Amino acid sequence: MSADAIPSSQAMTAEPSRRDRSLDLVGIVLSIVTLVAALASFFPIYWAIITSIKPDGEVISGSNTLWPNRITFDSYIHIWNNTNIAIWYVNSMVTSLIITAAVIVSSAGCAYALSQLDFPGRRLIYMLILACFMVPMQALIVNHFVLMAQFKLLNTWAGIILPQLIVPVVIIVYKQFFDSVPKEFREAAMMDAAGHFKILFRVYLPMNWGVTAALAIITFIGAWNAFLWPFLAATGEATMTVPVGITQVKDAYGIVYGKLMASAVVAGLPVAIVYLIFQRRVTQAIMLSAGVKG
């Protein structure tokens, strides 16, 4: 039987079936389409980078070359010397990190309560959190602005941070994770004299740091890239974040593309670094939240 099987298998290896050949063809076409899509996505980034290292004259000459005739870092030197980008960076870093930490801690706590504790109104609260998806951030901008103005928090870090702490998707992803943990772990921890905070932070979250890492990364990226609310809440350069600060990069003659692109590259750098380091986690986070967002 085995003697028969060997030539048969060799024959299969030597001569791919029609089905295998058609699969190969589909694979090649899909690879080409993916490559084109990837290039199309990457092109604006590439264009921003080469524009930022072109001399101003070349940028406005309309030559639109794919590679600079002369490479210069004048735009970077200019934005470093003539704008508050260092301050914007600090503002972005501080607000993004605080938002990330606060969102993770509060959402994990909220999700733990909704998932593990039995209290009146639990379902209603969860429904309200789900309903938050139906209200876009833009619809709340006026309310947020009035509230922050009344609290006298405009042009402060707190004013930028507070309205960005509501991230229902993080609560929902955490709740789904906690729902999937067998209840015996909580009961074992209760027998081990652990309170709810200890159960959450010493047992549940460490069981799968991947979920927290993924959610922290997407929250950080979201907070770093946030434009509309920080744009409204921070009107003075001292409290602007990087995306808002970029709008200030202009001179007496209007928008200077080279310098604008240099600031955009600098602004996107931390997100790009975070993405490159934690690529797998970011993908995981997108998949986790995709199930929620539909």
Add this chain to the structure above:
Amino acid sequence: MADIRLANVSKRFGAVTVLENVSMEIESGEFIVFLGPSGCGKSTLLRMIAGLEAVDGGQIHIGDQRVDHLPPSQRGVAMVFQNYALYPHMTVTQNMSFGLRNIGMPAQEIAQRVADAARILEIEQLMDRRPAQLSGGQRQRVAIGRAIVREPKAFLLDEPLSNLDAGLRVRTRVELAHLHQRLRTTMIFVTHDQIEAMTLADRIVVMNNRKVEQIGTPMDVYSRPASRFVAAFVGSPSMNFLPVAGITDVGGRARVELAGAAAIQTGIPTRELPAGNGLTFGVRPEAVRVAIEGKGMLEGTTDIVERLGDRTLAHVRLADGTVLVAEDAGKSTLQAGMPVSLTVDGTATHLFDVNEAAYHAAA
């Protein structure tokens, strides 16, 4: 170690009552097994003692203290879960010391207790591993170790052997018995496996349908079951049950007439039996022996022969169609389809009334 007393304990889940007025006393150092079919409430009762389920009625005392209002960690008991519930991100040492650290025990004492438990359970070489790096049996030991280090007044074990393969299950069962002999701490063990119950227990609590059917030593439960349910549930193969056609009194003892005109003299006092019909005769397979043809009390035809090595079980169809399981020697020559004659040991017979209450031969 402490006595555990349950007084009229009840539990409801919404409109469904899962335990009703359960009372029992467990002596210090006893190995008690809660035995019953799935859904009978045995795990719920254990969880109520542990504090993982609220008590809707009645009281639970451990030692001199009423505990039914206390959180689990303050009851002085330790639990081993069916799936072990070892924290997957912690090493064996961390798993075993987690509870002790939570109560603020000095590090030196924690280290000492963990080392002692590891030595008792022979898991010293596993202490730096995580649960995923352990086999099922090793995990089970670690789960017991986590309970031992707390030096509890009682161990609560919720079907801890059910996830092990058959061979490991038997070995672990023996180890648990050794551990109990060594620690002499009260252990309450939940299982639906009657062999585990019979081999481990000082006393068995047989539960069914929200209530306790019987509390007794393994041999009590086996040889003097309190109800038809206990008689049927305990013992493998199960007890034979035959409808009773009539009872006659012979010297104060009941002579049971079975359908098909066979009659069996029992040791059951006639005066204890209720008036009226509806009695059921019960006898365990080992009390029904294959006899020389024509010399027995019952005649039938062999349906199936099960050879177990040390003994042979014969499923015998009687004239009225009832099937009875009888025992024969390991080297029995019985074959399916052969006519067979059976004798019944009347001193090991039982009668059950319509309410399933049991009547046994006088002790």
